[in-house]
Amino acid sequence: MQGQPLKRSLSLPLLTLYGLGTTVGAGIYVLVGKVAGVAGVLAPVSFIVAAVLAGLTALSFSQLVVRFPRSAGEAVYVEQAFGRPALSMAVGLAVVVVGLVSSAAIVSGAVGYLQNIVAAPGWVIILATVLFLTGVAVWGITESVLIAGIATVLEIGGLGLIVWVGRDAFGADVISTVVARRPDDSGFAVLGVLSGAVLAFYAFIGFEDMVNVAEEVRRPERVFPRAIGITLAATLIIYTAVSWVAVATMPIEQLSASTAPLSDIFVRLTGLPTLAIDGLAVIAVLNGALVQIIMASRVLYGLGRQGTLPAIFASVSRRTLTPVFATGVSAGILLTLAFTVPLEALARFTSTLTLLIFAAVNLALLRLNVSSDGVRVTPATAIVLPALALVSCLGFVLFQLVDFLGKSFS
Numbered sequence: 001m002q003g004q005p006l007k008r009s010l011s012l013p014l015l016t017l018y019g020l021g022t023t024v025g026a027g028i029y030v031l032v033g034k035v036a037g038v039a040g041v042l043a044p045v046s047f048i049v050a051a052v053l054a055g056l057t058a059l060s061f062s063q064l065v066v067r068f069p070r071s072a073g074e075a076v077y078v079e080q081a082f083g084r085p086a087l088s089m090a091v092g093l094a095v096v097v098v099g100l101v102s103s104a105a106i107v108s109g110a111v112g113y114l115q116n117i118v119a120a121p122g123w124v125i126i127l128a129t130v131l132f133l134t135g136v137a138v139w140g141i142t143e144s145v146l147i148a149g150i151a152t153v154l155e156i157g158g159l160g161l162i163v164w165v166g167r168d169a170f171g172a173d174v175i176s177t178v179v180a181r182r183p184d185d186s187g188f189a190v191l192g193v194l195s196g197a198v199l200a201f202y203a204f205i206g207f208e209d210m211v212n213v214a215e216e217v218r219r220p221e222r223v224f225p226r227a228i229g230i231t232l233a234a235t236l237i238i239y240t241a242v243s244w245v246a247v248a249t250m251p252i253e254q255l256s257a258s259t260a261p262l263s264d265i266f267v268r269l270t271g272l273p274t275l276a277i278d279g280l281a282v283i284a285v286l287n288g289a290l291v292q293i294i295m296a297s298r299v300l301y302g303l304g305r306q307g308t309l310p311a312i313f314a315s316v317s318r319r320t321l322t323p324v325f326a327t328g329v330s331a332g333i334l335l336t337l338a339f340t341v342p343l344e345a346l347a348r349f350t351s352t353l354t355l356l357i358f359a360a361v362n363l364a365l366l367r368l369n370v371s372s373d374g375v376r377v378t379p380a381t382a383i384v385l386p387a388l389a390l391v392s393c394l395g396f397v398l399f400q401l402v403d404f405l406g407k408s409f410s
Contacts, residue, residue: 010145010217012227015210017149018291019231023206024156028239029262029281030109031203031347032246037256039196041178042189044243046196051236053197053396054204056389057358058232060365062225065211067368069220073211074361075303081364089308091360092299095208098354099296100330102205103289104337105346110285112259116278126338133290134331137297140320144294151287158280159242162262165269166245178248191403198400202347203239205354206288207231208361209295293330300326352400355393362390 010018036043064077075092079085107129111122118125136144168174207228214220242262246255250265258264262281263274301323304313317324337346369382 010142010213010223012223014142014145014149015213015217015223015227016230017152018145018213019207019210019227020152020156020234023204023231023235024152024159024238028159028203028242029113029155029284030106031199032243033255033258033261034347035196035199035243036247036252038199039192040189040252041247042193043196043200043247044240045193046200047203047239047243048236049193049197050200050204051232051239053201053392054207055232056385056392057362058207058228060358060362060386060389061208061211062228064361064365064368065214065224066221069214069217069224070302073214073302074208074357075299075306075308077361077364077368079306081367085306085308088306089303091357092303092308094353094357096296096299096330098205098350098357099209099292099299100333101337101341101346101353102202102350103292103296103334104341105202105350106285106289106292107334107338108342108346110282110289113263113278113281113285116260116263116274117282123339127335129286129289130331130335130338133286133293134327136290137293137327137331138317138320138322138324140322144290148287148291151283151290155280155284155287156238158262158277158284159238161277161280162265163238163241163245165266166249169245169248174248194396194399195403198351198396198403199347200239201355201396202351204232204235205350206235206291208354208358209291213294213298289334293327293334296330297323297327300329348400352397355397355400359390359393359397362386362393366390 032043035046039046061073065073068076068080070076074095075088078091079088082088107126110129111125114120114125114129115122136147169178210224210227210231214224217223246261246265249269250261254264255261260274260278260281263277266272266277267274300309300313301316303309304311304315304323304326313323313326313329315325316322341349363386365386366383369386
């Protein structure tokens with residue numbers, strides 16, 4: 001039904017769990033080995049650099065969502081700043097692509113863990129997973145976020161278990177031993193950290209998804225800045241601890257080659273069966289994919305309501321008050337990507353396109369602040385921070401391009 005509003009039912013705890021559900025878990029469960037393969041023992045530094053990069057843009061999102069608490073947030077911000085519907089649609093569709101490519105990476109990454117539990121071909125696992133998640137997303141926003149919230153608590157528990165069994169990695173002797181394994185070539189180390197940060201940045205993607213459920217949040221002007229801040233702070237602490245345990249307890253070659261890195265770490269440290277960790281990893285990756293499907297469908301819904309996509313995308317079920325058609329389209333694209341594109345390529349593409357979207361959002365905030373839209377902000381918040389965020393995003397995109405070209409022609 002077109003014109004039917006979305007249900008406004010999300011509070012600070014639920015929105016924070018939603019953000020943690022798409023940020024904490026999936027990336028670290030799937031990519032910690034890949035980041036270590038690039039950055040070596042400096043992988044924790046890559047996660048810290050990625051967190052700083054994400055945090056700068058998070059400040060911009062916190063300001064913009066308070067001004068414009070609507071679905072398809074990034075597209076709305078660009079439209080408000082530049083008044084160009086075509087540019088707004090391009091940004092909105094880019095957000096959808098990021099969400100679905102990210103979901104495809106998450107679902108592909110789940111296969112290794114799921115095959116430790118169920119003997120089934122990878123394509124069967126992917127198909128069953130996407131159909132299940134689509135059904136949950138259609139069910140209802142409150143139900144979906146509650147399920148995601150429960151899954152988030154479980155997946156954080158799994159990461160906490162890894163840190164606990166690997167707690168000896170934080171001893172002074174282990175720290176000095178690991179630090180001694182860092183590359184002698186400082187130039188190589190910096191390049192490794194930056195390249196690892198591009199991959200690790202994928203693991204921080206999620207806080208921006210929160211703005212796309214703005215029409216389903218109670219008192220968004222109070223809730224969003226707090227929820228985004230809590231999400232990023234918790235994510236940084238957890239990722240730094242887990243990545244340190246990973247590089248301190250496993251040879252980098254084994255870690256980077258693993259399809260289920262946290263399960264392998266658990267076995268190495270305890271000698272116990274991996275069923276519990278495999279189960280928690282599956283919950284984590286499925287939870288991350290669920291939240292991305294919800295996000296992508298809300299962006300398509302928002303673009304349909306703006307008139308930049310056909311009106312059918314704005315149709316909402318009378319029964320569930322969810323955008324069923326937009327959710328179905330999102331699931332179809334996700335399946336295609338998961339079946340055809342390798343995991344690391346999906347993650348790198350997601351990170352790069354997200355950085356470009358973040359650059360557009362930071363530029364939109366700069367334009368709005370410079371044109372004085374009546375919102376009182378300090379000069380640093382108005383100009384310096386979004387400008388710094390813009391430059392950092394574009395700088396990482398340029399680094400990624402140079403790194404790719406260098407590897408292609410080497």
